[in-house]
Amino acid sequence: NKHGVPDEILNVWRESGVTGTLPIQDRAIQAGLLKGKSLLLVAPTSSGKSFVGEMVAVTHAMQGRKTLYLVPFKAIAEERNEELVERYSHSGLGLITYISDKDHREHDTDLLVGRYDIGVLTYEKLSALLVSNPGILDNCDCIVVDEVQMIMDTERGGALELLLTKLRVAAGKKQILALSAVLGDLNGFDKWLGTHLIQDTTRPVELRQGVLSSGGTFEFVE
DSSP: OTTOOOHHHHHHHHHTTOOSOOHHHHHHHHTTGGGTOOEEEEOOTTSSHHHHHHHHHHHHHHTTOOEEEEESSHHHHHHHHHHHIIIIISSSSOOOEEEEBTTBOTTHHHHHHTOOSEEEEEHHHHHHHHHHOGGGGGGOSEEEETTGGGGGOTTTHHHHHHHHHHHHHHHTTOEEEEEEOOOSOOTTHHHHHTOEEEEOOOOSSOOOOEEEOTTSOEEEOO
16 A cells, blocks of 8 residues: 555445545545645546545545545535445444534534534534634644635535635635636646645546436436
């Protein structure tokens, strides 16, 4: 294991169906992902970005460090949390993963005082917690910001930009990993965020656009 990932984690990944790394994952590791380097990954949907976030969060956790994993929507938070709990809490590794969003508040105190390994939060929930409890960032070592292209959204982009500004100010020696779908002109966003940029256009899983009829026939554009 040339990257220093514990065998326990590798076994969990294999059992989850991970048989190798995709191009964006290789480039992130080579750029220092597992050595604390802050990165901005820009790549198409299905390129493997989310697993990069999982990789860094879990490797931090196995070394006694904490990660806040931020997502834009409640549904994504619940899905991500379920995946992490299934793989790393119920697998014997015993990592503590908590979710916090508008509907899940039962572990907010644990997140505030650092009694967790991975905390999955929506952007809005972390923003709300920071208003009265800015110390929540003192207890984490890594911040993963998934779907960061939301900064371009006309309705929610401003709130995300404000949150990212707070994260930048509080970052210190924290590792920041921002994951984004393909953006147009970055306009120095990677430098503003304090990250090293990795862009990839590879789409390992082909996406096809078409119409699924009620009879089960899928007509798509080749």
